[in-house]
Amino acid sequence: MTSLTSYLVEHPFLKGMDKKHIDLVVGCAKNVRYNPGDYLFHEGDEADWFYFIREGQLALEVFRPHKGGIVFQTLGTNDVLGWSWLVAPYMRHFDCRATELTRAIALDGNCLRKKCEEDHELGYAMMNRFVKLTEDELMALRLQLMDIYDAPIK
Amino acid sequence: MMLQSNNTAIKTELTNEPFVPVMYEIKRIQRETEDTFTIDLILPDKKKTNFRFKPGQFNSMFVHGCGEVPISISGNPIKNEKIVHTIRVVGTVTRAIRRLKVGEYIGIRGPFGSHWPVEKAVDKNVIIIAGGIGLAPIRPAVYHILEHREKYKDLSILYGARTPDDIIFKKELESIRGRFDIDLHVTVDRADNKWMGNVGVVPTLAKRITSDPSNSIAFVCGPEIMMRYSAVALQQYGMSLQDIYISLERNMKCGIGLCGHCQYTGKFICKDGPVYSYETVKDLLKTREI
Numbered sequence: 001m002t003s004l005t006s007y008l009v010e011h012p013f014l015k016g017m018d019k020k021h022i023d024l025v026v027g028c029a030k031n032v033r034y035n036p037g038d039y040l041f042h043e044g045d046e047a048d049w050f051y052f053i054r055e056g057q058l059a060l061e062v063f064r065p066h067k068g069g070i071v072f073q074t075l076g077t078n079d080v081l082g083w084s085w086l087v088a089p090y091m092r093h094f095d096c097r098a099t100e101l102t103r104a105i106a107l108d109g110n111c112l113r114k115k116c117e118e119d120h121e122l123g124y125a126m127m128n129r130f131v132k133l134t135e136d137e138l139m140a141l142r143l144q145l146m147d148i149y150d151a152p153i154k
Numbered sequence: 155m156m157l158q159s160n161n162t163a164i165k166t167e168l169t170n171e172p173f174v175p176v177m178y179e180i181k182r183i184q185r186e187t188e189d190t191f192t193i194d195l196i197l198p199d200k201k202k203t204n205f206r207f208k209p210g211q212f213n214s215m216f217v218h219g220c221g222e223v224p225i226s227i228s229g230n231p232i233k234n235e236k237i238v239h240t241i242r243v244v245g246t247v248t249r250a251i252r253r254l255k256v257g258e259y260i261g262i263r264g265p266f267g268s269h270w271p272v273e274k275a276v277d278k279n280v281i282i283i284a285g286g287i288g289l290a291p292i293r294p295a296v297y298h299i300l301e302h303r304e305k306y307k308d309l310s311i312l313y314g315a316r317t318p319d320d321i322i323f324k325k326e327l328e329s330i331r332g333r334f335d336i337d338l339h340v341t342v343d344r345a346d347n348k349w350m351g352n353v354g355v356v357p358t359l360a361k362r363i364t365s366d367p368s369n370s371i372a373f374v375c376g377p378e379i380m381m382r383y384s385a386v387a388l389q390q391y392g393m394s395l396q397d398i399y400i401s402l403e404r405n406m407k408c409g410i411g412l413c414g415h416c417q418y419t420g421k422f423i424c425k426d427g428p429v430y431s432y433e434t435v436k437d438l439l440k441t442r443e444i
Contacts, residue, residue, distance in 0.1 A: 057352075059347065059353065061347055067346075068346055068347055069346065069347035070344065070345070070346055070347070071344075071345050071346065071347055071349060071353045072344065072353060073353055073354050074341075074351075074352045074353045074354060076352070076362065077362075078361070079361075097347075099350050100350075136358075139383070140354055140355050140357070140358050143355045143357070143379070143380070143383055144343050144344075144354070144355050146379065147316070147343070148285070148286075148376075148377040148379050148380050149285065149286040149287075149315065149316040149320065149343070149377065150316070
């Protein structure tokens with residue numbers, strides 16, 4: 001078993017996935033490393049990759065003219081970054097920057113999309129997991145939007 | 155005076171009359187954030203107090219000519235030479251307290267209410283989740299655990315604030331971060347790109363906990379909605395609801411369950427709470443307009 005396979009088999013995101021599907025996923029994977037300050041992608045880039053973060057921290061941010069970047073989410077060890085590779089037109093909506101030395105497994109979205117088209121069971125298994133990820137992030141975003149720490153009385 | 159809290163008798167030096175405040179002198183005022191400050195109180199003749207309380211309890215603070223406000227005690231329950239409160243300015247009385255200066259006086263009634271079950275947490279992993287000013291009522295529990303560190307297993311502290319400028323107890327958090335026996339994660343809801351820490355709501359940090367959930371207990375304090383989402387996150391992590399404790403806040407007035415201002419269906423938050431097992435109040439939290 002390769003280190004990529006052993007890592008992905010144990011990853012909570014892929015928990016319960018068939019070994020044959022894990023092998024298909026591993027076929028689109030590679031190890032990557034980013035130094036602090038490196039950008040993984042920028043807004044408007046093609047969304048060709050998504051990532052399983054092995055260690056480190058990544059910041060998702062939006063640039064505001066004359067005001068700099070605003071960070072709206074950070075991701076860390078064991079988090080999964082990116083779902084734009086699943087949804088046409090496969091474009092990035094934000095910038096992503098490493099704030100620490102970050103090691104990750106990058107998965108080729110083009111490669112995996114083709115495999116999902118060919119094997120709908122794999123497609124369903126991936127979609128199932130990404131819908132859950134989307135729901136978790138949507139819930140967190142809604143809570144963030146509520147500004148719950150605002151003073152009850154002004 | 156003997157007050158019954160969590161079935162534990164607690165002696166207080168304060169008064170034989172629970173409605174009569176005892177005047178304390180302000181020894182020190184520490185700014186935490188733009189709208190939050192910590193105030194240390196001692197007896198007027200500069201004597202050290204012998205004030206005893208349990209982590210999670212609150213006092214009623216009285217400003218002459220203005221009114222009373224219930225405020226959680228944020229000091230060390232082991233070191234009882236002073237009474238410490240961390241206060242956010244949100245209304246008339248808290249605004250009046252902020253105007254007070256060192257050497258001036260403030261009335262105290264208490265301690266009131268139930269406490270974080272630090273006894274039940276012995277030999278368990280302790281997970282503390284706090285949001286905003288919610289770190290203040292939970293800080294005495296942290297002090298207690300650190301004073302008896304050998305009795306507890308893993309200690310995880312997850313703290314969320316609105317922005318980096320809204321983080322309270324910054325120096326203490328920095329010193330805790332340096333300890334190898336505490337797993338501390340701090341997050342903010344929003345930040346510019348100079349902030350190097352986590353960004354996102356505090357319940358999302360639950361996935362960073364690595365302790366065995368079946369032998370864990372959680373103390374959660376903050377805005378009620380944050381506590382509900384944190385309970386969901388802790389359940390997903392594998393904890394049962396009876397091992398999750400939260401601190402509720404309502405309109406506490408008398409502190410002894412007589413006036414009814416803080417009545418929450420059949421419970422009086424000032425006397426039966428503020429600390430409850432999540433299991434016992436989860437349905438109450440769905441009740442609107444209380």
